[in-house]
Amino acid sequence: MIIKTKYHGEKEINPEHIITFEQGIPSFEDEKKYIVLELGEDSTLFVLQSVxxxxxxxxxxxxxxxxxxxxxxxxDSVIEALKIGNKEDIATFGILTVKEPFEQTTINLQGPIIINSKEKRGKQIVVSEGNYHTKHPLFQQKSSIGEER
Incomplete structure (x- = not known):
């Protein structure tokens, strides 16, 4: 299947890799189908692309x-909704807010994306424990996460 993407142009994908977000992602509730694409070879960054x-x-x-x-x-409600049987099937991602320069980019640790890679189901959750925020500096780790700045 070929899809049009924001960063990769037209891209051939395997339909079996499509992840369903039953409730969408907050602010994008109508978008239910996504795929995870590598941003580049050997990159630690990925793209969660709407299909x-x-x-x-x-x-x-x-x-x-x-x-x-x-x-x-x-x-438990998330484990049940995503049909998670083994913790090895879980992939966790944080959404980035890209800044200029790129070294000032932040990551949302309060609202991680949880994906059951086996069942191809995903959900964004809200983490209430800890002192996580929506905009942790991705590269400036001089203070520990969760600490007030």
Missing amino acids: TTPELAFLVADPFSFFPTYQFALP
Whole structure:
């Protein structure tokens, strides 16, 4: 299947890799189908691309790659909704807010995207424990995440 994308132009994708967000993503509730694309080879950054709307794409990253101490509990309702059977099937992403210069880019640690990679289901959740924010500096880790600045 070929889709039009924001960052990759026309891209051939495997329909079996499409992830369904039953409730959409907040502010984009009508968009239910996405695919995760690598931004580039050997990149820690990815694109969560809408399958139906080429202009709708979120730059995302695995928060654990940048914040090894990042942690939160998945509510039972999310585990059930995403049909998570094994924690190995879970992929977690934080949405980035890209800034100029790029070194000032931030990541949303309060609202991670959770994907069951086996069942191809996704959901953005709100993390209430910890002191996480929607705009943690991605590259400036002089203070620990969750601490007030």
